[in-house]
Each structure stands twice: as structure tokens, then as C-alpha cells.
Amino acid sequence: MSGRVLVVDDEVEMQRALRTGLRYHDFEVRAVGTGEEALRESAAWRPDVILLDLGLPGMDGFATLRALRPATRAAVIVVSVMPGEKDKVRALDAGADDYVVKPFGTDELVARIRAVLRRQADLSAGEPVIRAGDLEIDLARRSVTAGGRAVRLTPTEYELLRYLALHAGKPVTHTTLLRQVWGEYAVGDKYNTRYVVAQVRKKLGDDPANPRYIVNEPGVGYRLQA
Amino acid sequence: MLRRAAPYAIAIAGVIVVTIAIGLVSTRFPVPGLSAFYLLLVLWLGATWGRGPAVAGGVAAFLLYDYFFVPPVGTFAVRGQTELLELVVLLAVALVTGQLAGSLRRTQSAAEALAADERAMYELATAALRSPEVTVALGLLSERAVRLQGVSRFALVAMDFGSAVHLAGGDVNVDEARQATWSYENKRPIGVAIADGAVKLMKTRPESKEPAYLPLASGVAVITIDPGASDPGDLRMLAALVGLADLLLDRRRAVLEAERARGFEASDRLKAAILSSLSHELKSPIASLRAGLTALMAPQAGLQPEQRELLGDLDGQASRLDRLVGDMLALSRLEAGMELEREPHRFADLVGTALHQLRPVLKGREVTLEIADDLAPVEVDELQVGRVLTNLIENANEWAPADGRITVGASTNEERLTAWVENDGPAIVPADLDRVFETFWSRRTRGSGLGLAISKRVVEAHGGTIRAENRRRGPRFTFTLPLARIAATR
Numbered sequence: 001m002s003g004r005v006l007v008v009d010d011e012v013e014m015q016r017a018l019r020t021g022l023r024y025h026d027f028e029v030r031a032v033g034t035g036e037e038a039l040r041e042s043a044a045w046r047p048d049v050i051l052l053d054l055g056l057p058g059m060d061g062f063a064t065l066r067a068l069r070p071a072t073r074a075a076v077i078v079v080s081v082m083p084g085e086k087d088k089v090r091a092l093d094a095g096a097d098d099y100v101v102k103p104f105g106t107d108e109l110v111a112r113i114r115a116v117l118r119r120q121a122d123l124s125a126g127e128p129v130i131r132a133g134d135l136e137i138d139l140a141r142r143s144v145t146a147g148g149r150a151v152r153l154t155p156t157e158y159e160l161l162r163y164l165a166l167h168a169g170k171p172v173t174h175t176t177l178l179r180q181v182w183g184e185y186a187v188g189d190k191y192n193t194r195y196v197v198a199q200v201r202k203k204l205g206d207d208p209a210n211p212r213y214i215v216n217e218p219g220v221g222y223r224l225q226a
Numbered sequence: 227m228l229r230r231a232a233p234y235a236i237a238i239a240g241v242i243v244v245t246i247a248i249g250l251v252s253t254r255f256p257v258p259g260l261s262a263f264y265l266l267l268v269l270w271l272g273a274t275w276g277r278g279p280a281v282a283g284g285v286a287a288f289l290l291y292d293y294f295f296v297p298p299v300g301t302f303a304v305r306g307q308t309e310l311l312e313l314v315v316l317l318a319v320a321l322v323t324g325q326l327a328g329s330l331r332r333t334q335s336a337a338e339a340l341a342a343d344e345r346a347m348y349e350l351a352t353a354a355l356r357s358p359e360v361t362v363a364l365g366l367l368s369e370r371a372v373r374l375q376g377v378s379r380f381a382l383v384a385m386d387f388g389s390a391v392h393l394a395g396g397d398v399n400v401d402e403a404r405q406a407t408w409s410y411e412n413k414r415p416i417g418v419a420i421a422d423g424a425v426k427l428m429k430t431r432p433e434s435k436e437p438a439y440l441p442l443a444s445g446v447a448v449i450t451i452d453p454g455a456s457d458p459g460d461l462r463m464l465a466a467l468v469g470l471a472d473l474l475l476d477r478r479r480a481v482l483e484a485e486r487a488r489g490f491e492a493s494d495r496l497k498a499a500i501l502s503s504l505s506h507e508l509k510s511p512i513a514s515l516r517a518g519l520t521a522l523m524a525p526q527a528g529l530q531p532e533q534r535e536l537l538g539d540l541d542g543q544a545s546r547l548d549r550l551v552g553d554m555l556a557l558s559r560l561e562a563g564m565e566l567e568r569e570p571h572r573f574a575d576l577v578g579t580a581l582h583q584l585r586p587v588l589k590g591r592e593v594t595l596e597i598a599d600d601l602a603p604v605e606v607d608e609l610q611v612g613r614v615l616t617n618l619i620e621n622a623n624e625w626a627p628a629d630g631r632i633t634v635g636a637s638t639n640e641e642r643l644t645a646w647v648e649n650d651g652p653a654i655v656p657a658d659l660d661r662v663f664e665t666f667w668s669r670r671t672r673g674s675g676l677g678l679a680i681s682k683r684v685v686e687a688h689g690g691t692i693r694a695e696n697r698r699r700g701p702r703f704t705f706t707l708p709l710a711r712i713a714a715t716r
Contacts, residue, residue, distance in 0.1 A: 011510060011513075011514060013514040013518070014510075014513060014514045014517060016518075017514055017517035017518035017521050018517055018521070020518075020521045020522075020527075021517060021518075021520065021521025021522075021524065022521075024521065024524035024526035024527055025524065025526070055506060081505060081506050081509040081510060081513060085609060102509060102510070102513035103509065103512045103513035103515070103516040103517070103544070103545075103548050104513070104516065104517070105516055105517075105520040105541065106517060106520035106521045106523070106524065107520065109517075190569060191569070191570050191603070194570075194571065194572060194575065198572060198575070207578075208572075208574045208575055208577075208578040209574060209577050209578040209581050209593070209595050209597075210578065210581060210582070211578055211582060215582055216575055216578060216579040216582065218579050218608050218609050218612050219567075219608055219609050
């Protein structure tokens with residue numbers, strides 16, 4: 001068994017398709033149709049990942065997410081039909097670990113689930129060195145190497161890369177980056193992050209047109225590829 | 227007539243009384259200058275009745291004094307120089323004081339009339355401003371206006387977004403409404419005009435009781451005045467009422483416009499809500515289809531390779547349907563006039579995002595970039611412009627030969643950024659160069675025909691232009707984007 005997945009979706013056909021598809025990939029799956037059931041099931045069954053549809057009847061997806069977050073250590077992947085970018089940002093800021101846009105293929109979903117599970121395992125291991133591809137960030141020595149070559153970053157650039165690396169694979173919103181790297185006063189000035197990301201990419205030898213490390217999440221923020 | 231003669235009779239009587247009094251006094255105490263008593267009378271006459279009675283009194287006093295007291299007594303003849311002087315002084319002083327007292331009285335009565343007008347206006351204006359319905363206030367105003375002398379009708383017509391709406395005062399028939407509209411549209415009064423704070427009748431057909439029209443900022447006052455019966459003070463009051471009506475109509479229009487704007491806003495919200503619910507309804511079944519089909523494609527499902535291939539084809543069709551629905555919704559959003567979220571962006575980043583998203587489609591094909599490192603940032607909606615780039619690059623990818631090249635480039639001048647996407651595939655038929663941007667027009671049999679139509683709308687929503695042309699190497703799509711107003715200074 002590679003993990004427990006709780007599917008929260010009000011469409012029975014979707015529940016059945018995901019139950020079947022995820023079981024073929026060795027996940028243990030339970031499916032519920034409302035936010036209230038999701039809270040109960042999450043407390044009783046303790047899933048590793050919760051797939052939460054935002055368009056639930058009654059208690060909606062955001063309310064469920066806010067209620068779930070303090071009560072569970074499970075990774076939450078938000079699922080939605082054509083979410084506006086604001087919804088994505090809102091979900092991430094409310095504690096979601098990732099989002100998937102409906103419709104999606106099973107392979108794509110499985111890859112996302114594995115990524116959040118891997119990240120959780122890495123975080124609990126507490127490694128002092130974060131690796132993403134051939135990028136290495138030594139948190140203790142505050143040093144960065146890309147492809148074995150040492151990279152000199154300014155303190156701001158380093159903080160930004162460190163924060164992305166600590167959440168490698170997860171989309172990080174502009175607001176979160178601004179708050180974590182610059183502080184509360186900078187929130188709102190998105191061009192700040194765009195400018196510093198461009199600098200970091202240049203120093204890492206990353207091609208903005210074909211990024212290997214830092215990927216743009218349009219309308220949301222950035223993701224360091226794990 | 228009688229009323230007008232009375233002051234003169236009183237003046238004469240007063241002079242006789244004063245003459246008798248002077249006669250009685252002068253027989254006992256021979257005091258010179260008793261004629262001054264007349265002056266008191268003249269002063270009083272002037273202050274009370276105006277100049278005419280005062281002058282009449284002055285002349286009468288002059289004659290009686292001369293006759294009874296100036297030697298030779300009993301005649302109008304004057305003997306000595308002193309006496310003559312006394313008489314002349316009496317007459318002159320009587321005339322001047324009469325004149326002064328009269329004009330003082332006129333000023334005072336004018337001030338009183340003005341104060342009365344002002345009080346009436348004030349009361350009307352407060353009542354009008356207090357009443358929540360502007361039409362009620364206009365009704366009050368109209369009632370007040372027809373109480374003025376010679377004014378038989380005071381109707382108010384509002385011009386609401388081009389059509390005449392009767393609001394208050396006597397009825398306005400179709401012809402009059404047409405006249406009012408003409409007067410409003412041409413900003414030309416008919417029959418009357420406002421000059422020096424009063425309504426002035428124009429000289430055409432003085433006896434006619436034809437309605438007159440005064441265009442205001444948001445409507446027209448239709449007034450019927452009897453030229454014979456009108457009073458100057460009342461015409462001044464009428465002008466003030468017209469001014470107040472102008473303000474009230476303006477207020478009404480402001481309220482109407484605010485309501486209309488709220489209405490539009492509500493309909494925009496409704497459109498957005500319908501679109502979002504529509505997208506949910508259309509996409510949810512596709513989502514279940516794709517999840518189910520791809521679930522069965524896993525080797526663990528135990529299906530034969532050709533069965534898996536069939537599922538793959540079906541999933542491809544479901545994806546196509548998903549894209550078509552997505553494109554149609556995007557197009558209707560754009561046509562509903564969706565707001566853009568414009569922010570400064572580096573154009574190279576936008577291209578990078580598009581290329582990253584298109585990786586599965588490009589299947590390893592290299593895209594050549596001709597984008598300088600130091601281009602000024604553009605001020606655009608990231609997602610919408612991302613759509614334009616993915617559409618154009620995907621399009622190029624379909625038309626470029628297997629070993630062909632796709633180029634994305636950009637350059638800037640002071641005003642805008644010009645970007646192009648080029649491939650070395652077959653040229654576009656010249657007649658089709660404009661048609662490629664039409665909705666549902668596609669060079670391919672399988673295309674949705676929406677990608678370029680969406681791109682055109684997005685570019686135009688940013689105030690830019692997009693065009694297709696055939697270069698020597700192959701077709702090129704060129705579009706422009708606005709530069710960020712404040713360039714980053716770091």
C-alpha cells in the first residue's frame with residue numbers, strides 16, 4: 001500500500017472512477033460526498049492525502065479546507081473545475097498543498113499525489129541539504145550549488161530560493177513569498193518577486209523560456225520543481 | 227382710478243390743514259420761516275405715497291403760502307426779494323425731499339418684494355429638497371409657478387437618455403413633447419429667454435398664448451405665459467423657479483444614472499455567474515469521463531493492448547471536447563467584457579510559461595527565441611496573454627514541418643512591445659489572412675476555430691493589434707502589447 005487517499009467529491013461517477021483508478025496504483029481509497037463527512041472520515045480514518053473538490057454542496061470546499069487544516073496532517077490537494085486563479089491562491093493560502101484542475105487523467109493525479117507524499121516524507125526527515133534535480137541548497141551553510149557549480153546569491157535571492165526549496169514541488173503564492181522573504185509591508189508588490197526570480201534564474205543558469213528549476217504558476221506564483 | 231387719486235387728495239387736504247395751522251400760529255406769534263411746516267408734510271407724503279403726491283403737495287403749499295402769507299396777501303404776486311427767495315426755497319426743498327423720499331420708498335418696497343420672493347423660494351427649495359421623490363418636489367414647484375401672475379402652465383419634461391418624459395405640471399401633448407425635444411437637443415429656447423435673472427418674453431406674436439420652451443441641463447420647462455397679464459416681479463420669480471427646476475431635474479438624472487449603472491453591474495455579475503455555472507455543468511461530466519477512461523488504461527486493470535488503445539483514443543476525444551468547451555467559455559467571457567487583471571510582466575516569463583505548459587504538445591521540438599534580455603516589462607493580464615501565446619505556438623507547431631522551426635520574438639519601442647510567432651510551414655492563402663481571426667473559422671478540419679478568435683479579442687482588449695502575414699520562410703503572426711507605465715527602476 002502506498003498510502004491512504006480520501007476522495008471528497010459529490011459526483012458518484014467521479015468517486016467511482018477515482019476509487020478504481022487509484023486502487024490500481026496501490027492506494028487505499030475511501031470516498032465521501034460532503035464536507036461534514038470529510039471531517040468525520042479524516043479524523044476517524046487518518047488519510048495521508050485528501051482530494052478535496054471545491055464545489056461541494058452545503059459546506060463548501062473552502063470552509064471544509066479551513067476546518068480540516070488544523071485537524072489533520074494529511075496533504076490536501078484541491079480539485080476544481082476551471083478554478084479562477086484567485087480560487088487557487090485562496091486555497092493555497094488556506095493551507096492546501098497543491099491543486100489539480102478538472103478534468104485530469106489518472107496518471108497526472110497519481111503523479112501529484114506521489115509528489116505531496118514524497119515532500120511530506122522529506123520534511124519529516126529534516127535533511128539539512130535540500131536537493132531538487134542537480135540543485136543543492138545547504139541550509140546550515142547557506143550555500144547553493146547548481147550542477148556542481150557554486151552559485152552566489154544576495155540575501156534576498158537566497159531567502160526566496162530557500163523558501164521555494166523548503167516547499168519544493170508545491171506552488172507558492174506571490175503573497176506568501178512576499179510575506180516570507182520581504183515581510184508584511186511588501187505584500188502586493190508582485191513585480192518584486194518577478195524581478196528577483198528572474199535574477200535567481202539567471203544565476204542558476206536557468207532558461208526562463210525553458211525553466212529547469214523555478215516554474216511559473218500563472219496567476220498564482222512559483223513552484224520549484226522537485 | 228380712485229385708488230390712484232387718493233394720495234393726491236390727501237396731499238391737497240394736508241396742505242390746507244398746514245396752511246390753516248400756519249395761519250393760526252402766525253396771528254399770535256409772528257415767527258419767520260413757518261413755511262418749514264410744509265416741508266414736514268412733503269417729506270411725509272414722499273415717504274408714504276411716493277414722488278407724485280409729494281411734488282403735488284409741494285406745489286400746492288407753494289401756491290397757498292404765496293396767496294395767504296406772502297405780501298401782498300390775497301394775491302399770487304410777490305413783492306420783496308426775501309419773500310421771493312423764501313418761496314423758491316420752499317418749492318425747491320419740497321421737490322427734492324419729495325423726490326428723495328419717493329425713491330427711498332421705492333427701494334424699500336423693492337427690497338420687501340425681493341425678501342418675499344426669497345422667502346418663498348427658500349420655503350419651496352427646502353420642501354423640494356426634503357421630499358425624497360424628485361417628481362413630488364417638481365410638482366410643488368409647478369404649483370407655485372402657476373400662482374404667479376400671467377403664468378397659466380408650468381410643465382416639466384425630463385430628457386431621459388434621449389426620450390421626453392413628462393414629470394410635473396399641466397399636460398404636454400405629443401406635438402409639444404416634440405417641440406420640447408427639439409429645444410433640448412438644439413439648446414435653443416422657444417418663445418422666452420432668461421436674461422438678467424428674469425424670464426423675458428420674446429417679441430414674436432405678443433398676444434399669443436402659445437407654449438414657450440426653455441431647455442435645461444436635463445430637461446425642458448414648458449411654460450404658457452399671458453404676455454398682457456404678466457408682472458415683472460413675478461417673471462423674476464419664474465426665472466428663479468426655472469433655476470430650481472433645473473437643479474432638481476439634474477439631481478433626478480444623477481439618481482437615474484446611478485441606478486442604471488447598478489443595473490449594468492448586476493447584469494455583469496449575472497453573466498459571470500451563468501458562465502461559471504455553465505462551465506461547471508459542461509465540464510463535470512467530461513471530468514468523470516476522463517477519470518474513468520484513464521483509470522481503466524492502467525496495466526493493473528488487465529485490459530488487452532488494443533482495448534487500452536481504444537480507451538486512449540476515447541480519452542483523447544474527451545480532452546478535445548474539454549478544450550472546445552473551455553475555448554467557447556473563454557470566448558463568451560471575453561465577449562461579456564470580462565475585466566483584465568493587468569500587471570507588469572516580463573515578456574520572456576510569459577513565453578516561458580507558455581512553453582512549459584506546451585511541453586507535452588511540442589514533444590521535444592525546440593522553439594527559437596529572439597527576445598532581448600533587457601526588454602521593458604509589459605502591463606498585461608498574464609493568463610489571457612498566456613492564452614494568446616499558447617494558441618499561436620500550438621498553431622505554429624501544427625503547421626511547421628517535422629524538422630521545421632518555430633520562432634518567438636519580441637522588440638519594443640517607446641510605446642509598445644511587438645511580438646511575433648513564426649513557423650516555416652506552408653503559407654496562408656492571401657484571401658484567408660484576415661479570415662483566420664474569425665470565430666469558428668479554421669484551416670484545419672479538426673480545429674475548434676476559436677484559438678485565433680480568442681487571441682484577437684485578448685490582444686484588442688489590451689488595446690493592441692494582431693495580424694497574420696506570409697514571410698519568406700512561412701506564416702508569421704504579429705501582435706502588440708502595452709508597456710508597463712512605470713518601468714521597474716531596480
